[in-house]
Amino acid sequence: MILALYEHPHGVETTGGNLAVYDLERNAASFGAASVPGPAWVWKLAEESEADAKLAAPVELDRTTRWLLRCDRVDFPPGGVAYRHTHPGPGIRCLLHGSISIESGGETLVYRAGEPWFESGPQPVRAIASESEETAFVRAMVIPRRWAGKRTISYVDPADEDKPKLQRATVFFDEAIDL
Numbered sequence: 001m002i003l004a005l006y007e008h009p010h011g012v013e014t015t016g017g018n019l020a021v022y023d024l025e026r027n028a029a030s031f032g033a034a035s036v037p038g039p040a041w042v043w044k045l046a047e048e049s050e051a052d053a054k055l056a057a058p059v060e061l062d063r064t065t066r067w068l069l070r071c072d073r074v075d076f077p078p079g080g081v082a083y084r085h086t087h088p089g090p091g092i093r094c095l096l097h098g099s100i101s102i103e104s105g106g107e108t109l110v111y112r113a114g115e116p117w118f119e120s121g122p123q124p125v126r127a128i129a130s131e132s133e134e135t136a137f138v139r140a141m142v143i144p145r146r147w148a149g150k151r152t153i154s155y156v157d158p159a160d161e162d163k164p165k166l167q168r169a170t171v172f173f174d175e176a177i178d179l
Contacts, residue, residue, distance in 0.1 A: 001179065003142060004049035004056035005092045005116050008040045018045040018177045020071040020140040024096075029071040029138070029172035041094055043140035045069065045177065057118040059090045059142060063179050066145040070152075072171040075136040076100070076129035080167050083160035087152045089121045091141030098135025101128040124156050129167075148174045 013035045014021055020043040021034035041054075049056035061067060067089075076082075076098070084103075094116040101110050102117060103126040111117055119125055121141075129135035143152060151169070155161050 001059050001061050002046055002049045002056050003059045003090060003092055003118075003140070004044050004046070004053040005094060005140075006042045006044065006050070006052060007054045008036070008042060010039070011037045012040045012042060014042065018069060019043065020069055020173075022071065022138050022172075027073070031069065031071070031173050031175040041138065043069075043071070043092060045142060054094075055092055055116040055118060057090070057092065061142060061179060066176070067142055067179065068145045068148055068174050068176050070141045070143055070147075070171065070174045071138070072141075072169050073136060073138045074167055074169045075134065076127075076167045078129065078133055078135075079131045080129040080135065082125075082127040082153070082167055083163065084124045084126045084156040085153045085160075086124055086156065087119065087121045087141060087143070087154070088147055089141050089143035089152075090119065091121070091139045092116055092118050093137045093139040096136040096138060098133045099130045100135050100137065102126075103128070142177070145176060
């Protein structure tokens with residue numbers, strides 16, 4: 001399977017399927033069928049991606065597991081940190097504003113507004129937001145259904161669980177998908 005992110009600067013109309021549609025002007029997300037008159041991002045889980053994908057990544061999904069598509073937004077104050085952590089499934093994030101440094105797999109990459117990145121889920125990640133401005137991203141993740149309505153972050157170092165968390169996640173939806 002492929003998880004792909006598409007950018008639609010002049011709006012989009014979708015008819016359904018395993019899609020997350022994010023309306024950038026309204027800060028709202030829909031699953032499947034949606035109509036957005038202005039700029040939108042669309043995450044699609046499919047057998048293959050189209051050529052115009054902003055980012056596409058292969059995802060290994062066990063077809064005996066029941067999955068859901070989660071779309072949420074994560075906001076950081078200046079200097080916010082998400083300590084080394086994992087998630088129960090893969091996802092593509094796209095930065096709304098600010099900048100964020102992502103440490104994973106022995107490398108560090110910095111993302112700016114409008115730039116996407118892929119996280120596999122089990123690969124540990126550390127995120128460090130801009131020191132001087134608020135930072136936020138929207139993501140779509142494919143996770144096992146047992147995670148519906150639950151926080152998915154799991155800290156690599158158990159001591160990090162007790163540290164103050166400055167980031168805030170807002171879940172737009174958890175929707176069951178069929179593969």
